[in-house]
Amino acid sequence: MQNISEIEDLVKLISKLPGLGPKSAKRIVLKLINNRDELIKPMAKALVEVYKNISRCKICGSLKPTSIECNYYDCKIVEKKYDKICVVEDIADQWSIENSNIYKGYYHILGGTIASVGHRKQDLLIDSLVERVTKDKIEEVILATSATVEGQTTAYYIQNSLKQTNVKITKLAQGLPVGGEIESLDDGTLFSAFKNRSFLKSNSD
Numbered sequence: 145m146q147n148i149s150e151i152e153d154l155v156k157l158i159s160k161l162p163g164l165g166p167k168s169a170k171r172i173v174l175k176l177i178n179n180r181d182e183l184i185k186p187m188a189k190a191l192v193e194v195y196k197n198i199s200r201c202k203i204c205g206s207l208k209p210t211s212i213e214c215n216y217y218d219c220k221i222v223e224k225k226y227d228k229i230c231v232v233e234d235i236a237d238q239w240s241i242e243n244s245n246i247y248k249g250y251y252h253i254l255g256g257t258i259a260s261v262g263h264r265k266q267d268l269l270i271d272s273l274v275e276r277v278t279k280d281k282i283e284e285v286i287l288a289t290s291a292t293v294e295g296q297t298t299a300y301y302i303q304n305s306l307k308q309t310n311v312k313i314t315k316l317a318q319g320l321p322v323g324g325e326i327e328s329l330d331d332g333t334l335f336s337a338f339k340n341r342s343f344l345k346s347n348s349d
């Protein structure tokens with residue numbers, strides 16, 4: 145592709161997506177250009193719609209229609225009332241756990257780890273987790289962060305933040321392979337990690 149700035153910009157943007165380098169980004173851009181009406185047009189429209197209408201909830205971190213207000217007393221996203229919150233790094237982790245049918249309860253999506261957000265710790269929504277735990281009568285918080293140094297540091301930070309509450313805190317069992325990201329685990333591993341989760345703090349502490 146010979147220095148057409150529009151194309152170069154698009155390649156740069158697409159190569160920022162997970163799992164894509166400049167080479168695959170170029171192939172994608174070519175495919176798009178060769179399919180203007182079938183791909184570029186509907187994709188541009190879909191992107192605008194998602195940008196306008198979908199946002200991350202500032203309380204629980206899940207994706208929701210921007211127009212719907214989510215609050216922990218009367219969550220419009222999750223209809224059922226649960227007494228557990230499972231804390232995960234990303235929405236992809238929530239999807240893996242949901243697909244495995246191991247756990248029924250609320251989720252709290254941090255949107256990264258302490259290391260990944262740097263100074264912007266407030267982006268991890270830990271304050272709102274503490275608020276949810278207190279106001280929504282939560283019995284147990286399950287820390288399901290990755291078995292990486294970043295994931296475990298984040299879990300420790302959350303455990304500390306919840307010290308003043310009366311909630312039971314558990315962590316997924318060490319059956320997790322070191323460096324294992326929740327998203328990439330098979331159902332069997334996830335199942336035993338949930339079943340054998342270890343106590344970090346009991347209600348009476």
Ligand SMILES: [Zn+2]
Nearest residue numbers: 201203204214
């Ligand atoms: Zn929410």
